[in-house]
Amino acid sequence: MSDYFEVRLSGSGGQGMMLAGTFLAEAAGIYEDKYIVLCKSYGPEARGGACRSEVIISSDPIVYPEVQKPDLVLAMTQEACNKYHKDLKPGGIMIIDPEHVKNIPDTDIEVYEVPLTGIARDTVGNEITANVVALGALAAIVDWVSPEALKNAILDRTPKGTEELNKEAFDRGYNYIVEKDVQKSRTVV
Amino acid sequence: MVKGRVAVLTGNDAIAEGAIVAGMRFFAGYPITPASEISHYCAEKLPKYGGKFIQMEDEIGSMAAIIGASMAGGKSMTSTSGPGFSLMQENLGFAIMAEVPCVVVDVMRFGPSQGVATVPAQADVMQARWGTHGDHPSITLALSTVKEAFELTVRAFNLAEKYRTPVILLSDATLSQMSEKVEIPDPDTLEIIDRKRATIDPAQFQPYEDDGSGICPFASYGNGYIWYTTGIVHDETGFPATSDPDKLTIQIDRLYDKINDNLEDIVQVEEYLIEDAEIVVVAYGSVARAAFAAADAARSDGIKVGVIKPITIWPFPEDAIKRVRERAKTVLVCEMNHGQLYWTVKEIVEGKAEMAFLGQYNGKLIKPDKILAVIKEVTAGVS
Numbered sequence: 265m266s267d268y269f270e271v272r273l274s275g276s277g278g279q280g281m282m283l284a285g286t287f288l289a290e291a292a293g294i295y296e297d298k299y300i301v302l303c304k305s306y307g308p309e310a311r312g313g314a315c316r317s318e319v320i321i322s323s324d325p326i327v328y329p330e331v332q333k334p335d336l337v338l339a340m341t342q343e344a345c346n347k348y349h350k351d352l353k354p355g356g357i358m359i360i361d362p363e364h365v366k367n368i369p370d371t372d373i374e375v376y377e378v379p380l381t382g383i384a385r386d387t388v389g390n391e392i393t394a395n396v397v398a399l400g401a402l403a404a405i406v407d408w409v410s411p412e413a414l415k416n417a418i419l420d421r422t423p424k425g426t427e428e429l430n431k432e433a434f435d436r437g438y439n440y441i442v443e444k445d446v447q448k449s450r451t452v453v
Numbered sequence: 454m455v456k457g458r459v460a461v462l463t464g465n466d467a468i469a470e471g472a473i474v475a476g477m478r479f480f481a482g483y484p485i486t487p488a489s490e491i492s493h494y495c496a497e498k499l500p501k502y503g504g505k506f507i508q509m510e511d512e513i514g515s516m517a518a519i520i521g522a523s524m525a526g527g528k529s530m531t532s533t534s535g536p537g538f539s540l541m542q543e544n545l546g547f548a549i550m551a552e553v554p555c556v557v558v559d560v561m562r563f564g565p566s567q568g569v570a571t572v573p574a575q576a577d578v579m580q581a582r583w584g585t586h587g588d589h590p591s592i593t594l595a596l597s598t599v600k601e602a603f604e605l606t607v608r609a610f611n612l613a614e615k616y617r618t619p620v621i622l623l624s625d626a627t628l629s630q631m632s633e634k635v636e637i638p639d640p641d642t643l644e645i646i647d648r649k650r651a652t653i654d655p656a657q658f659q660p661y662e663d664d665g666s667g668i669c670p671f672a673s674y675g676n677g678y679i680w681y682t683t684g685i686v687h688d689e690t691g692f693p694a695t696s697d698p699d700k701l702t703i704q705i706d707r708l709y710d711k712i713n714d715n716l717e718d719i720v721q722v723e724e725y726l727i728e729d730a731e732i733v734v735v736a737y738g739s740v741a742r743a744a745f746a747a748a749d750a751a752r753s754d755g756i757k758v759g760v761i762k763p764i765t766i767w768p769f770p771e772d773a774i775k776r777v778r779e780r781a782k783t784v785l786v787c788e789m790n791h792g793q794l795y796w797t798v799k800e801i802v803e804g805k806a807e808m809a810f811l812g813q814y815n816g817k818l819i820k821p822d823k824i825l826a827v828i829k830e831v832t833a834g835v836s
Contacts, residue, residue: 286461286632290454293461293634300461302632328746328821329598329631329739420454 267323269408270331273398274316274348275340275364277306280395284338285317287399287417288409292321295413301329314343321408336406338398339365340380349373359401361394376405376441383436393433400437411438458637464602464628465532467635468558469494471606472530474640476647477556478504479529481518483511483537486570487626488560491532512537516544519555523548524682526673528610532558534626535577536567538584545619546585547684549708552661552669554613554620554648556606561625561738563816572816573626575738576790581621582767588705590712592719593621593767595737599633605764611646612719616711617668623766625789627739627818651678660691667711712768721764722773726752730759732828733777733806735798736787737763740819744787747824756832766794771801778805783831785809787824807831 271288273281282304289302299322306315318331336357339345342365349358349369356373361380368375378401384394396418403411415434422430454461455470462470469491472480480495482488496506505522509515512533519529533541538559548555561577563569577584581593592612596602602624609620651658651672660680661669669689672678681691686704688694695701712719723741726748727733736744741762751758761777763770778784784806786795795810802808811827813819 286454289632290461294454294456294459298634300632300634302461303627304630326633327749328742329627329633330818330820332820420456 267408269321269336269406270334271319271321271336271338272316272331272334272348272351273319273338274314274344275338276311276343277313277315278311279340280392281315281338281340282306282317283421284395284399285319287396287414287421288319288321288402290420291413291417292319292409295416296410298323299326301326303330314341314347316344316348336402338402340394340398342366345369357405359398359405361398376401378437378440380437383440384433387436388429388433390429390433393429396430396433397437400434400439401441402437403434404438404441455637458639460635460637461632462599462603462635463490463630463632464596464599464624465490465560465630466494467599467602468532468596468606468622468624469498470637471603472556472610473498473502473504474603474637474643475528475607475610476645477528477530477610478502479519479522479527480504480531481507481509481515481522481529482531482533483509483515485512485534485537487562487629488532488534488537488558490629491558491560495530512540513544516541516548516557519557520544520548520551520553523553523555524674526676528554528614530556530558532560534560534562534570535564535580538577538580542580542585546587546589548619549585549589550684551682552617552708554617556609556613556620556622558622558624560629561623563626563814569816571626573628573739573789573818574814574816575623575625575740575788576793576814577623578766578788578790578793581623588709590618590709591621591767592616592618592712592765593623594721594764595766596622596624596628597738597741597762599628599631600635601764602628603635603637607643607645611644614646614648615668616715616719617648617671618712621767623738625739655679659689661687662689663707667707667714716768719765720768720770720772722770723760723762723764724773725760725762727759727761727777729757730777730780731757731782732759732785732831733781733783734758734760734785734787734824734828735763735774735794736760737766737794740787740789743819743821743824746821747828750821750825751828756828758828763794769794769797769801774798774801778802781806783807783809785811785824785827785831787811787819787827789813789819
């Protein structure tokens with residue numbers, strides 16, 4: 265079961281968590297020939313309500329389709345962080361945006377603090393690219409999905425005229441991890 | 454997203470894609486969660502294939518429209534969820550009686566009534582069997598993966614065309630919204646069955662004359678064959694024949710026989726690790742996936758568990774249960790309802806094995822751990 269990964273991308277409506285899940289699923293499924301399952305769940309709100317997308321990536325057919333013990337959680341809100349860090353596998357990875365998540369859980373997980381919204385807004389120049397910045401960071405942290413596959417999947421769905429913006433958002437997220445070697449605040453019970 | 458032959462599709466999209474590949478060119482429906490995306494997909498794609506999409510005023514009209522389209526010779530489909538499926542029952546009965554091939558998709562959500570629109574259940578299983586009044590057979594298939602959503606939709610059309618009957622596809626809210634990777638097969642490699650057409654001189658044509666196969670050759674309206682059809686009991690002429698007791702019996706027998714004489718072709722079941730299983734889990738649809746995972750987990754704990762997954766729910770795969778009922782100690786039925794197929798399985802087991810039941814009706818997909826816990830309870834009880 266080593267080549268089997270569960271991911272939960274969580275935040276609030278408008279942060280692009282659904283689309284990020286689609287990118288990740290299509291990157292692994294279409295560009296890396298893995299089996300994938302993508303589940304999306306959200307409340308009735310178009311903006312602001314808690315929402316999440318969940319992706320399973322596996323080299324074998326996926327039997328049970330729901331995420332149970334994620335290997336990685338992206339939390340774009342404090343609420344998402346509070347709710348989902350408990351589900352992580354021991355030693356699992358959590359990526360948080362410190363602009364939205366102030367209290368980091370004190371458990372056996374690896375936490376990556378990445379100013380996703382800040383990079384999107386201040387460096388890339390468009391806050392709505394925070395989800396793509398996050399996928400860039402994710403690609404630099406894990407080795408079970410390649411940055412090339414993710415970029416291809418993102419560009420497949422990028423509206424004309426925003427290709428460069430999305431590429432930059434992805435690279436900024438990726439480079440933030442690579443350059444700063446940001447693995448930090450690992451807390452062990 | 455479809456890229457070449459590889460696609461990442463939701464269960465809903467895969468049903469629509471499968472239908473188009475099967476040759477469906479007419480879709481009528483009314484939006485309802487969690488089935489609406491089937492309509493969206495058909496609305497977008499069907500015109501590109503020369504097909505027609507129509508949003509009807511309600512589900513009664515939707516069912517009527519697909520019957521009309523089929524009688525004009527096309528392959529047709531509608532999709533809905535529980536509340537809409539209830540409204541379709543009257544016309545579904547007409548399609549059975551008038552022997553009109555068509556496919557009806559019910560993406561099951563929590564009920565009764567409006568229930569909960571966004572969460573899964575499997576509580577329409579008996580409605581798929583007996584929702585419309587009167588004696589009638591039902592062909593109903595249950596979907597558990599996106600791959601099956603594609604493949605079994607193609608199969609549903611084949612069965613509908615072959616046996617001149619509506620076929621019901623049962624999906625659920627989990628599968629409908631979930632995406633998986635599907636290899637879209639080359640359409641040339643797929644078996645696509647079209648209904649047997651009348652070739653006889655139109656002047657000699659009797660619309661409900663059995664040609665010996667149990668299936669009456671079909672003549673599309675608008676092709677020179679002039680015929681009458683009705684939901685009233687009719688003889689081979691198609692006209693009402695309500696005063697002859699024999700004809701009433703013949704009509705009902707014919708509807709049943711064309712299905713019951715072909716069970717080998719119609720009934721499909723997936724069996725997993727049942728050869729030496731002491732506990733056989735019966736699960737269908739999305740829940741079957743939890744059952745497979747639970748069986749693997751139980752096996753690694755040294756408990757001999759197997760799974761029977763009915764793919765054809767109706768007619769129910771009786772033989773699969775009969776094959777295991779004496780060897781297995783316990784038959785455990787897992788479903789997202791208060792107990793529906795449980796009773797069917799229990800009847801077939803005939804007391805030859807213990808029965809156990811896990812019914813969950815909280816809007817959540819049953820987890821493998823929950824099934825495993827029941828397996829362990831059962832094991833502790835029987836050892």
